[in-house]
Amino acid sequence: MKVHHVGYAVSDMEKSVLEFEALGYTKSGILIHDVSRKVSIQMLKNGPWEIELIAPLSAESPINNILNKNNNTPYHFCYCTASIEKTIHVLRSKKYVLIEPASPAMAFNGHLAAFLYHPNIGLIELLECN
Template sequence: MKIHHLGFIVKDMKKDRIIFEALGFVEIGEVVYDFIQDNNIMFLESQDGSLLIELIEAVSERSSVRNFKSGYHHICFESGTKMDMNQWFKALKIGKIFTRQITAPALQNRKVVFACLNNGSLIEFIL
C-alpha cells in the first residue's frame, strides 16, 4: 500500500497553515468543507512533492474530531485494490475497522474507512 497523507488536527486552519508553510509546505487546492464529518480540510504538499499533509479543523460540535487534541491524528493509505478491508484486517489481526465506508469530499468523493490498530494508532484507508 502507498501512503497518501498524514492527517493533523488543527484549531485554527489559517494559523496552522502558516506554521506548515514555514516548514516548507505549500497549500494545494482549496479548503474543502467535509459535510459528512463536519470538518474543514486543507491539503499541503512538501516542496519536493514527497509528502502530503491534511489539516483538519472542526467546524462545530458535530465534528468527528471535536474531542481530539491538536496535532498528529492519522496516517492514510491508498489500498490500490478493491479488497474487503474488514476481511483483510481480521486475517492480519492488527486492528479493527471502526467506520462504515464514507464519502470523503476532500478526496474527490472517494470512499474511505478508518481503523484503529492494536497499538491505538488511527489509520485511514482510501478504497
C-alpha cells in the same frame, strides 16, 4: 500499502496553514468544508510529503475529541488501496476495528475512505486510490 498522507488535527485552520507554509509546505487544493463529517480540510504538500489538516466545523465535530486530549497533533496515517472493502476484510481479520465504514470523501474527489483502529498502532485511514 503506500502512505498517501498524514492526518493532522488543528484547532485553527488559518493559523496552522500559515505555520506549515513557513516550514515550506504549499496548499495542494482548495479548503474543503465537509459538512457531513463536520470538518474542514486543507491538503498541504512539501516535496513527497503530504499532510491533511483537519479542523472542526462545529462543537459536535469528532475531531474535537482528539484536540481536547492532545491539542494540535498528527493522529493518523492514510494508506492507498486498490480495493477498500477487500483491505478492510483483511485488516479486520488481523484485529483491526472498523471505526468508520467506507464512504465517499469530499476531500479526495469522492473516493472511498474508511477508518480503522489497532491498539498497537492507533488510527489509520484507508483511501481507495486508482
